[in-house]
Amino acid sequence: MDKLTSKEIIKLALKTGASLAGIANVEDLKKAPAFTVVPKMPKYNGVGTYMRGEKDKFLTEVLWPQGIKSVLILAYHHPIDNPAVDYWIEDHNTIGNKKLISITKNVKSILEKECVETYSFNYHVEKGGIFLKDSAVTAGLGCIGRNNLLVTPEYGPHVRLRALGLSLDLQSTGPSGYDPCKSCKIKCWEKCKKSAFAKEIYFSSELGRSELPGRVGNFDRTLCNIQMEEDVASIKPMNIPEVSTEEPVNVIKYCRTCEYACPIGK
Ligand code: B12
Ligand code: SF4
Ligand code: SF4
Numbered sequence: 001m002d003k004l005t006s007k008e009i010i011k012l013a014l015k016t017g018a019s020l021a022g023i024a025n026v027e028d029l030k031k032a033p034a035f036t037v038v039p040k041m042p043k044y045n046g047v048g049t050y051m052r053g054e055k056d057k058f059l060t061e062v063l064w065p066q067g068i069k070s071v072l073i074l075a076y077h078h079p080i081d082n083p084a085v086d087y088w089i090e091d092h093n094t095i096g097n098k099k100l101i102s103i104t105k106n107v108k109s110i111l112e113k114e115c116v117e118t119y120s121f122n123y124h125v126e127k128g129g130i131f132l133k134d135s136a137v138t139a140g141l142g143c144i145g146r147n148n149l150l151v152t153p154e155y156g157p158h159v160r161l162r163a164l165g166l167s168l169d170l171q172s173t174g175p176s177g178y179d180p181c182k183s184c185k186i187k188c189w190e191k192c193k194k195s196a197f198a199k200e201i202y203f204s205s206e207l208g209r210s211e212l213p214g215r216v217g218n219f220d221r222t223l224c225n226i227q228m229e230e231d232v233a234s235i236k237p238m239n240i241p242e243v244s245t246e247e248p249v250n251v252i253k254y255c256r257t258c259e260y261a262c263p264i265g266k
Helices: 006-015 026-030 033-040 095-113 132-138 221-233
Strands: 020-025 070-077 118-120 159-166 236-238 249-252
Touching: 006 020, 006 070, 006 095, 020 026, 020 132, 026 033, 026 070, 026 132, 033 132, 070 095, 070 132, 095 118, 095 159, 132 159
Parallel strands: none
Antiparallel strands: 020 070, 070 159, 118 159, 236 249
C-alpha cells in the first residue's frame, strides 16, 4: 500500500463521523502560540486540568510521543439546539466526547491496518494531551475568535476537539486565514458574566508572542474558572435518555455564554 495522503486520512475521518478534520505537523505545533506560551504563564490547576485543585501540580509542557510526526485533528459538532451533547454526566464525560473517542478509535484501527503507527492523545495536557484549539487552527479548521474559542466557518465555535498522532510526516493543512472577527460587530467577550475578558492581563513583551489568550491578552482563565466551579456546584439529576432510560443521572452544565454569543454556525 502506498503512503496515505492527508486528503485520504481527512476523508476517512469525515466518513467515520467527524464533523471536520485536518492535519497538523508536529514541528508546526511545537511553534504554535499555546505550546510556547503556557510554560511562561502563571500556573493554573482549575477545571479542565487532571491535577485539578492539587497544590503545586500544574499544567506545563506538552510531552511529544516518540515517532509521532503529525496529528489528525477531529472536530465534532455540538449543536446549540441539542445542549445535552455538551453536558458532563456523572461518569465524567459528555455524549459528544464519547462520540469523538469512538470516532478516533475507529480511525486508529483502520490506519493501523495500513501500517500507520498512531497515538491517542488524552484530553488533559497533564496526561499527555496537546493544546487542541491551536492544533485545530494549524490544521486549517478555523481561527481563534475574540471569545478565545476555535471558530470554524461551518459550525462557528460549536465544536469539540480530539487528536490522533500519526507516524506519517504530513504537512499541516492550515492555517486557512479565515477570520470572521475582523468585521464582526457582536462583542461576544462583553457577554461574560464573570467579566473574564474585561482587562488585558497578558502582554507580548512578557510572553514573547503576539497571539495571546483572547487574542489581545484579555482572557483571564481564573475568572472563567470561578464560573466553572459554580457550574460544578450546581450539579443536578436529569433524565438523559441517550445515557440512561431508567434513572436520572447527575449533570453539570458548563457555561457556554461566550460560545452562544457567536452567530457563526447557528
Ligand atoms: C484547561 C481548559 C479550560 C480551562 C482554562 C482555559 C484556558 N484557555 O486556559 C477553563 C476551565 C477556564 C476552560 C473553559 C472553557 N472551555 Co476549555 N479547555 C481546557 C483544555 C483542557 C486546555 C486548554 C488550555 O490550557 N489552553 C492553553 C491556554 C493558554 O490557551 P488559550 O487560552 O486558548 O490561549 C491561546 C490561544 O488564544 C492562542 N491564540 C490566540 N490567537 C491566536 C492566533 C493563532 C493563529 C493561533 C494558532 C493561536 C492563537 O494563543 C493563546 C496562547 O498565547 C482544552 C482541551 C485541550 N486539551 O486543549 C479545553 C477546551 C479548550 N475547552 C473548550 C470549551 C468549549 C470551554 C468552555 C466553553 C466551557 C465549556 N462549556 O466546555 C470554556 C470557554 C472559555 C474560553 N472562552 O476560552 C473546548 C474548546 C472548543 C472550541 N470550539 O474552541 C476545548 C478544546 C475542549 C473540547 N472539549 O474540545 N477550559
Ligand atoms: S461573535 Fe464575532 S467577534 Fe465573537 S467570536 Fe464570533 S465572529 Fe468573532
Ligand atoms: S465560558 Fe462563561 S465564564 Fe467562561 S469566559 Fe465564556 S462566558 Fe465567561
